[in-house]
Amino acid sequence: MSAIYAIGDIHGHYEKLVKLLCGAGLINEQVKWSGSSKTLCFMGDFVDRGPDGVGTVELVMRLQSEAAEVGGRVLAVMGNHDLYIPMVQQYPDAVTEQGFAFRSVWLRNGGLISDLEDFTTEQIHWLANLPVMLLVGDKLIIHADSLLYTNYGKTVDEVNQAVATLFAESDLPGIGQLMKRFATREAFLDSEQGVRIAADFLATYGGSQIIHGHTPITTITGQPSSEITEPLVYANGLCVNIDGGMYMGGSGFVHIIRS
Numbered sequence: 643m644s645a646i647y648a649i650g651d652i653h654g655h656y657e658k659l660v661k662l663l664c665g666a667g668l669i670n671e672q673v674k675w676s677g678s679s680k681t682l683c684f685m686g687d688f689v690d691r692g693p694d695g696v697g698t699v700e701l702v703m704r705l706q707s708e709a710a711e712v713g714g715r716v717l718a719v720m721g722n723h724d725l726y727i728p729m730v731q732q733y734p735d736a737v738t739e740q741g742f743a744f745r746s747v748w749l750r751n752g753g754l755i756s757d758l759e760d761f762t763t764e765q766i767h768w769l770a771n772l773p774v775m776l777l778v779g780d781k782l783i784i785h786a787d788s789l790l791y792t793n794y795g796k797t798v799d800e801v802n803q804a805v806a807t808l809f810a811e812s813d814l815p816g817i818g819q820l821m822k823r824f825a826t827r828e829a830f831l832d833s834e835q836g837v838r839i840a841a842d843f844l845a846t847y848g849g850s851q852i853i854h855g856h857t858p859i860t861t862i863t864g865q866p867s868s869e870i871t872e873p874l875v876y877a878n879g880l881c882v883n884i885d886g887g888m889y890m891g892g893s894g895f896v897h898i899i900r901s
């Protein structure tokens with residue numbers, strides 16, 4: 643299989659994304675797909691915090707169809723911030739178990755009213771229907787370094803189906819619970835337990851390595867995001883964090899997986 647290109651949490655940083663894609667030869671100067679039959683994989687959290695969530699989603703959706711036309715693939719999993727958009731847009735009055743409006747929780751977590759107003763129905767539908775896990779070659783792609791996925795099934799398909807059903811059935815308590823679970827992180831980080839937990843996770847869902855975003859590398863290593871240009875490989879090589887902290891001053895990076 644040819645190389646897989648993976649990019650972490652973009653959080654509305656459209657300009658940074660264009661620069662990364664251009665640098666990797668995946669788009670040309672007209673911002674059109676030039677990656678031929680390559681595979682590009684996004685870790686989710688396309689929106690919130692940064693200036694242009696709508697432009698970011700628009701670009702990723704367009705690249706999906708441009709890549710497909712020439713035998714390439716642009717894949718994406720859902721991040722917790724992507725989940726907020728359809729939730730807040732479709733159910734503006736919904737409240738959490740504790741009685742807080744989801745809208746205010748979203749705003750406190752970097753939600754932008756300007757983005758919300760500009761999303762098209764098609765884009766909202768796309769966000770709500772993103773898979774939460776993907777097995778690409780021998781890499782298991784998830785947004786969060788969390789065990790939340792294990793609540794939804796024992797295979798990648800089961801998990802994706804169960805999450806999709808929450809939206810299809812307008813299961814607001816279920817979506818609320820998913821959001822809460824999505825707030826967890828660092829499940830594989832513990833130096834003693836992490837390797838075992840990651841190995842169990844891979845044994846359940848397949849793949850030989852977990853690729854994730856969600857937890858900016860700077861929050862683990864203390865290295866400033868502006869200096870982070872490569873992934874954090876940990877848990878004996880079973881896990882790869884590719885969140886360069888694009889909303890924290892990082893340029894982000896493209897993680898190229900050769901197999």
Ligand SMILES: [Mn+2]
Pocket residue numbers: 687721722723785786855856857
């Ligand atoms: Mn996240």
